[in-house]
Amino acid sequence: MRLDRRQFDLLTLTIVLVLSTHVGHLPLWANLAAGLLVGGRWLQRSYRPGLGAMPVWLRLPLTLGLPVAVIAQFGTVLGLEPGSVLAIGMLVLKLGESEKVRDARAALTFAGFILMAALLFDQGLLGALHVAVAVGLVFLCLRELEIPPGERRGPLFGRELLGGARAIALSVAAAVPLTLLVFLFLPRLAQPLWGAPDNLDARTGVSEVMTPGQFQSLMIDDSPAFRVQFATGQPPPPQQRYWRGLVLNRFDGLNWTRTDSSSHRPVESNLQLLSAPLDYEVTMEPTQQRWLFPLDVPTAAPERFLRNVDLTLTGFRPIGAVQRFSMSSALEFRLAGLNPTQRQNALALPYGYNPRAQALGAQWREQYGDNAERIAAAAMKLFRDEFSYTLTPPPLGRNGMDDFIFETKAGYCEYFASAFAVLLRSAGVPTRVVVGYQGGFWNPTGEYLLVRQSDAHAWNEVWLGERGWVRMDPTAAVRPERVSLGSRAASGAETSWYRSEWLMTLRDRWDLVNQLWNEVVVQFDTLRQQGLLRQFGVAQADWNQLALAFAIGTSLLLAFALWWALRAGRDRQDLIDRAYAALCRRLQRAGVERAAHEGPAAYLQRLRAALPQSAAELEPLFADYIRLRYARRDADAAESRRFAQAARRFRPRRNSG
Structure with missing residues (x-):
C-alpha cells in the first residue's frame, strides 16, 4: 500500500527529529547533506508525487559515496562516531526510496537503533528527554501507518493525531512498572557488553597547559x-x-x-x-x-x-x-x-x-x-x-x-x-x-x-x-x-535580570533536577544495584538474588495486571458502548426502558412514539451509534469521542401534554 501525503509528512517529521538527536556530534558536512536530502525529498514528494521514489541514478552514487565519505573523515567505518554517521546516512537514503508502508516501517525500525546510539553520546537529562520525544513520535508514526487512508480525516496536526498521541502515552505509561523492575533488578554487567565508549560530549574544562587567554x-x-x-x-x-x-x-x-x-x-x-x-x-x-x-x-x-x-x-x-x-x-x-x-x-x-x-x-x-x-x-x-x-x-x-x-x-x-x-x-x-x-x-x-x-x-x-x-x-x-x-x-556579567530572584530560583530547581537524574539514573551502576536489597538483610546481592527479586517483582506485577483485567464488576465495554449504555439508562429514567433483546433501531421506533419532543435529537444519535457499531470493523477514535460527548449532552424532554 502506497504512503499517502499525511503518512509521508509524519514519517519525514519523525526522521528529522531522530536526526536532531545526533546534530551536536556529527561533522558539518553530514548535517548539511542530511538536511538537504531530507528537505529535497519532502519537497519532491509534496509537490511532484508522481515522480515516485528517488531515482536509481541518484540513489546509487549516494549509497556508494557514503562509506567513502565516512572513511575520508574518520579513517574507518568502525566505531561510535563513524558508525553513527553511516547509519544516519542510510536512514536518509531509506527515506528517499520510501513509497510504501513497508518501506516506512523499515525506516522507523532502523530509526530506533539510531536513537539508541544517541544515548551513547549523551546520558544527560535533556538528551534523554530528546530521545524520549523522538521515540514517542516513532510509535505515533507506526500507529498512523496502520490506519487505512480512506478512514483518515482532517489535517496532520488535528484531533486524530492528538488522540493517537494520547493512546501512545497510555501504552508507554502501562509499560513503566515493568521497565522500572528491569532497570532496578535485571543483573547488569560491570562494563557494557558492546564496549560502549565513555561520554564523547564531555567538557575538558581545565587542561594541563595554561596560556594567558586560554580560560x-x-x-x-x-x-x-x-x-x-x-x-x-x-x-x-x-x-x-x-x-x-x-x-x-x-x-x-x-x-x-x-x-x-x-x-x-x-x-x-x-x-x-x-x-x-x-x-x-x-x-x-x-x-x-x-x-x-x-x-x-x-x-x-x-x-x-x-x-x-x-x-x-x-x-x-x-x-x-x-x-x-x-x-x-x-x-x-x-x-x-x-x-x-x-x-x-x-x-x-x-x-x-x-x-x-x-x-x-x-x-x-x-x-x-x-x-x-x-x-x-x-x-x-x-x-x-x-x-x-x-x-x-x-x-x-x-x-x-x-x-x-x-x-x-x-x-x-x-x-x-x-x-x-x-x-x-x-x-x-x-x-x-x-x-x-x-x-x-x-x-x-x-x-x-x-x-x-x-x-x-x-x-x-x-x-x-x-x-x-x-x-x-x-x-x-x-x-x-x-x-x-x-x-x-x-566580570560584571551578573546584571540585575541575571541575579533576579525568580531566575535564581529557576536555576536552582533545574540544577537540582539534573543532580537527581545523575544520582538516580546515570550513576546507578553494579555496586549500587548490589546494595538494593540491603534493607532485606542482603548486604551485597549477587546475580542470583537480583534475578530472584526481579522474578518476584514481575510475578506481583503480572498478578496485579490479571486482577485488574478480571476484577468483579469491571465494565468491559468500549467508549461507544459505554456512552450508549449511559444514554439508555437516561432514557429509562424518562420512562422508556430498553428490552434486553431490543436493538437500537427497534428501540428508536418506540422512543419516537413515547418521546416525540426528543425524537429530533435521538435520531442522529442512534444513527451514529448504528454506523459506528455495525457499519465498520474499527470505529474512528475522533468520531467515537464526538458520539460519546453528544450522548452525554442529551437530556430527554417531557411531553407538554
Whole structure:
C-alpha cells in the first residue's frame, strides 16, 4: 500500500527529529547533506508525487559515496562516531526510496537503533528527554501507518493525531512498572557488553597547559563542572573555596606546564593539618581527563587515584562518565617540603624572555633582600594599584609578561597568576602556578555546591621559608569580587535580570533536577544495584538474588495486571458502548426502558412514539451509534469521542401534554 501525503509528512517529521538527536556530534558536512536530502525529498514528494521514489541514478552514487565519505573523515567505518554517521546516512537514503508502508516501517525500525546510539553520546537529562520525544513520535508514526487512508480525516496536526498521541502515552505509561523492575533488578554487567565508549560530549574544562587567554572560553561557559555535598551540610566561606587541580612549574615564555617531579608519583607529603579535615562528596561531570579537583589540599586520595608530590589527585583512567568521589581536605594547614630539585623548578625562567619583568624582580631582590614576604607584598601592591580585571584583554607579543605588566595591565586570573610567578621568580622567590576552580554556587534546595566551568581559576603558591607553600591570589588583589562573589560578578556579567530572584530560583530547581537524574539514573551502576536489597538483610546481592527479586517483582506485577483485567464488576465495554449504555439508562429514567433483546433501531421506533419532543435529537444519535457499531470493523477514535460527548449532552424532554 502506497504512503499517502499525511503518512509521508509524519514519517519525514519523525526522521528529522531522530536526526536532531545526533546534530551536536556529527561533522558539518553530514548535517548539511542530511538536511538537504531530507528537505529535497519532502519537497519532491509534496509537490511532484508522481515522480515516485528517488531515482536509481541518484540513489546509487549516494549509497556508494557514503562509506567513502565516512572513511575520508574518520579513517574507518568502525566505531561510535563513524558508525553513527553511516547509519544516519542510510536512514536518509531509506527515506528517499520510501513509497510504501513497508518501506516506512523499515525506516522507523532502523530509526530506533539510531536513537539508541544517541544515548551513547549523551546520558544527560535533556538528551534523554530528546530521545524520549523522538521515540514517542516513532510509535505515533507506526500507529498512523496502520490506519487505512480512506478512514483518515482532517489535517496532520488535528484531533486524530492528538488522540493517537494520547493512546501512545497510555501504552508507554502501562509499560513503566515493568521497565522500572528491569532497570532496578535485571543483573547488569560491570562494563557494557558492546564496549560502549565513555561520554564523547564531555567538557575538558581545565587542561594541563595554561596560556594567558586560554580560560576565556571557560569564563563564559555556565555548564556544571562538578557538585559538592558536605558532611556538615554547609559549605566553607567563599574565600576558602579553592579547588586544586594541577600545579604548573615549567614556563617556556608563553605556556605553563607540569614537571615530572611534581606529579604522577604517590608520596607521604609534608602536610601538617592545623584544623580538623572536612569530609565531602564530589560528583564530577565527565571530562576525559584523569585529575580531580579537591578542596584546597586533600588529606588522602580516593580509590583508583594517587596523591602526587604537589598534593594533586591523578587517576588511573580518564573520567568519562558522571562519577562520585568521597574526599577529605584540610582548610588550615602547613605545606612544607622543598628539595633542591623542586626549588630549581620553582625558580626557572626561560632565557631571553621578558627582560623588563626580570629586571623589576631583580630590583625587588636588591631592595628587600631574601625577605620573600616583602617581595610578595610589593608584587600584590603593584597588581592592586595599577591593574584592572577584564575578560577581553589586549593581545600580547613575544614578551607577553612584559607587555602585560608594563603596557596593557588588563586581564584576568591566568594573566595575573603568570605575571606574578614571573616577577617573584625573577626576585629569587620559589613560586608556582595552580589551576583549578574557585568559588561555587550554593544550592539551598538541594544543599550542595555547584561549581561551573565559568569558575575556572588560576592562582599561585609561594615558598615563604618556615611557613612553607602559601597560597597567594593576585586576582583577589585586583578584583576582590572574583573571590567573594564569583567569576560572573567579577566580570560584571551578573546584571540585575541575571541575579533576579525568580531566575535564581529557576536555576536552582533545574540544577537540582539534573543532580537527581545523575544520582538516580546515570550513576546507578553494579555496586549500587548490589546494595538494593540491603534493607532485606542482603548486604551485597549477587546475580542470583537480583534475578530472584526481579522474578518476584514481575510475578506481583503480572498478578496485579490479571486482577485488574478480571476484577468483579469491571465494565468491559468500549467508549461507544459505554456512552450508549449511559444514554439508555437516561432514557429509562424518562420512562422508556430498553428490552434486553431490543436493538437500537427497534428501540428508536418506540422512543419516537413515547418521546416525540426528543425524537429530533435521538435520531442522529442512534444513527451514529448504528454506523459506528455495525457499519465498520474499527470505529474512528475522533468520531467515537464526538458520539460519546453528544450522548452525554442529551437530556430527554417531557411531553407538554
